[in-house]
Amino acid sequence: MLSENLQVVKTNIVKALEEAPRKDKNVTLVAVGKTYDADVMRQALTAGQRVFGENRVQEAAGKWPELVEEYSDIELHLIGPLQTNKVKQALELFDVFQTIDRLKLAKSLAKELEKTPKDIRCFIQVNTGNEPQKAGILPDEADDFIKTCREDLNLPIVGLMCIPPVDEEAGLHFAYLKKIADRNGLNELSMGMSGDYEAAIGFGATHVRVGSAIFGKREYA
Ligand SMILES: *Cc1c(COP(=O)(O)O)cnc(C)c1O
Secondary structure, X not given: OHHHHHHHHHHHHHHHHHHOOOOOOOOEEEEXXXXXXHHXXXXXXXXXXXXXXXXXXXXXXXXXXXXXXXXXXXXXXXXXXXXXXXXXXHHHHOOEEEEEOOHHHHHHHHHHHHHOOOOOEEEEEEOOOOOOOOOOEOHHXXXXXXXXXXXXXXXXXXXXXXXOOOOOOHHHHHHHHHHHHXXXXXXXXXXXXXXXXXXXXXXXXXXXXXXXXXHOXXXXX
């Protein structure tokens, strides 16, 4: 049952926070709804969930506008790659952009925001594993990129996001991301998914992106 799954995840978050060696006790649960339709999202809304993540603009555009009209306090996070030709559409839908991963995108977003201001928040995605196939700023380039986004482009950067390599100890990557955030004065850390959100909280996650632990296993078409 979705509402029970949600409750279990929330309880686990509270427990992980109690055990975590950190003073702040704030973690936002981003429920990742990709591949699940509007009816399933509605169940989560009924169960009280308001913060959701989607990784494709097209899919989000198909299911969220109607729900957002119904529930005015929904917060939508984009957690997947964003093409520059979809920036405008994404800005109509999303409140938080977690995957700022290259200069071209940052510039495009800044330009669009200048034309049509919107109160959004942004995370920079860092490719902590230096994986060639994976999106994200390389760790060595992160400091410069963060500076450019904030100072030259005036983007509302609040934190960093990462997706650790599947075959490595996630904790090393969570710790690494925190280190980069700390030295740049960024407070928010989006890290941890269904398999490792409790661990991520131990390393300072302020946002965990949890899909299958809430909605069940995904079937890809
Ligand atoms: C799908 C997805 C998640 C959620 O994954 P689960 O393992 O189902 O919790 C988190 N982050 C990103 C970027 C995703 O694409």
